[in-house]
Amino acid sequence: MASTPENLTGLTTTSTNSSKEYLPSELGVWMFVLGDMLVFSVLFGSYAWERALQHGLFITAQSELNQTFGVVNTILLLTGSLFVVLALHAARKGKTKHTQQLLLLAISTGVGFFINKVFEYRDKISNGFTLLSNDFFMFYYMLTGIHLLHVCVGTCALIYLYKRLSAQGLSTDYIKHLESGGIVWHMVDLLWIALFPLLYLIK
Amino acid sequence: MNDSYLKMCAWGGPIFCALFLIGFIGFADFMPPISPADSAQQVADIYKTDATSIKIGLIFMMIGLSFTMPFVSAIITRMKQMQNSSPTLVTTFVIVSAALSCFLFVLVCSWAVASFRADRAPEIIQAFNDFAWILLIWPVSLIPVSYIALGLAVLADNKQQPIFPRWYAFLNFWFAVLAYGGCLLIFFHEGPFAWDGLIAFWIPAVAFFGWYIVTSIVLLQSKDPIAELN
Numbered sequence: 001m002a003s004t005p006e007n008l009t010g011l012t013t014t015s016t017n018s019s020k021e022y023l024p025s026e027l028g029v030w031m032f033v034l035g036d037m038l039v040f041s042v043l044f045g046s047y048a049w050e051r052a053l054q055h056g057l058f059i060t061a062q063s064e065l066n067q068t069f070g071v072v073n074t075i076l077l078l079t080g081s082l083f084v085v086l087a088l089h090a091a092r093k094g095k096t097k098h099t100q101q102l103l104l105l106a107i108s109t110g111v112g113f114f115i116n117k118v119f120e121y122r123d124k125i126s127n128g129f130t131l132l133s134n135d136f137f138m139f140y141y142m143l144t145g146i147h148l149l150h151v152c153v154g155t156c157a158l159i160y161l162y163k164r165l166s167a168q169g170l171s172t173d174y175i176k177h178l179e180s181g182g183i184v185w186h187m188v189d190l191l192w193i194a195l196f197p198l199l200y201l202i203k
Numbered sequence: 204m205n206d207s208y209l210k211m212c213a214w215g216g217p218i219f220c221a222l223f224l225i226g227f228i229g230f231a232d233f234m235p236p237i238s239p240a241d242s243a244q245q246v247a248d249i250y251k252t253d254a255t256s257i258k259i260g261l262i263f264m265m266i267g268l269s270f271t272m273p274f275v276s277a278i279i280t281r282m283k284q285m286q287n288s289s290p291t292l293v294t295t296f297v298i299v300s301a302a303l304s305c306f307l308f309v310l311v312c313s314w315a316v317a318s319f320r321a322d323r324a325p326e327i328i329q330a331f332n333d334f335a336w337i338l339l340i341w342p343v344s345l346i347p348v349s350y351i352a353l354g355l356a357v358l359a360d361n362k363q364q365p366i367f368p369r370w371y372a373f374l375n376f377w378f379a380v381l382a383y384g385g386c387l388l389i390f391f392h393e394g395p396f397a398w399d400g401l402i403a404f405w406i407p408a409v410a411f412f413g414w415y416i417v418t419s420i421v422l423l424q425s426k427d428p429i430a431e432l433n
Binding site for chain 2: 026027028029031032035036042043046050131132135138142146
């Protein structure tokens with residue numbers, strides 16, 4: 001990122017040392033995110049393995065899923081990611097009020113995702129599909145469940161960021177935190193982008 | 204303050220891993236685990252044919268277990284020395300670690316009961332075998348809390364001269380994620396989420412033993428911040 005006069009005057013964490021690449025947040029957060037995605041790769045891998053073994057069953061069971069729920073959740077998460085990015089931009093420009101509003105919008109997409117998922121689970125259970133119905137539904141509940149847990153943790157992180165902003169205001173330290181929150185939120189988004197086609201779309 | 208006892212205790216982690224795994228893999232031959240899908244007769248036969256080696260393995264595991272306690276004490280000492288040390292986080296870590304020692308003790312006992320009279324009714328042997336394996340995996344629902352408490356304490360520490368490196372905090376969070384894989388084991392007799400599965404057994408096992416090794420290295424490299432000043 002070039003250090004133009006504008007972003008030097010605002011609240012920016014951009015490194016002024018041009019020889020050094022700027023790393024948003026900190027290395028540990030990136031390591032955690034990569035580690036977590038590694039876990040999901042293993043989960044996706046074992047799903048793919050079972051799917052190859054019981055292809056017919058997985059295709060039949062998959063057709064029971066309602067794609068509308070999946071599409072709505074994809075849109076919610078993607079918009080949520082956009083709000084987090086916009087919040088970070090607003091924070092860098094020192095607009096506290098605007099950052100807060102955008103964070104609230106991002107939090108509401110997380111909550112919306114959760115509510116939508118609960119309705120989807122209720123719909124599946126009322127149709128008689130549970131964790132134990134067959135291997136497809138085992139993976140369906142486990143993968144989406146673990147992902148939902150990530151959404152909850154990510155939403156809590158955003159709520160923490162919102163509260164901290166209200167209490168302490170903007171600072172360079174806060175922007176670092178916001179970057180970490182953003183990275184985690186994008187990871188949750190990215191995982192869903194892989195999960196959604198794997199469970200709902202692949203034929 | 205003298206750190207030499209702390210460094211000695213820091214070896215408790217690797218010693219525990221070595222003794223436990225020698226018992227678990229070398230003698231008891233529990234790797235891969237006894238399948239939860241096995242019938243009572245199959246389980247009873249395993250305990251009947253391998254009775255002596257299983258018992259030797261259990262003795263190794265039990266003695267290995269005693270080394271976790273000085274090891275955990277060394278971590279607690281360092282947690283208390285950290286800047287912004289939170290008594291709440293330290294206590295959380297203490298309680299979970301103490302509870303874990305109890306779980307491990309009871310689970311080895313349960314294997315011992317199963318192998319103690321291998322000629323009794325297979326269903327009874329199977330019940331104790333089930334109890335032991337569930338007790339081996341299910342603490343993964345509790346252990347992550349201690350990892351998270353430790354990780355948060357590390358993050359709150361002085362950023363210039365931390366006692367434990369910051370990456371170690373994030374590694375703890377990651378181990379917490381890895382461990383949670385076994386939470387739902389009671390639903391499954393086979394597959395990746397059953398007690399012999401990839402997600403419930405193999406990955407948490409690597410995280411569990413890996414944590415002792417990494418923590419031991421971090422402990423051996425750590426320095427008492429007060430001694431540093433003098």
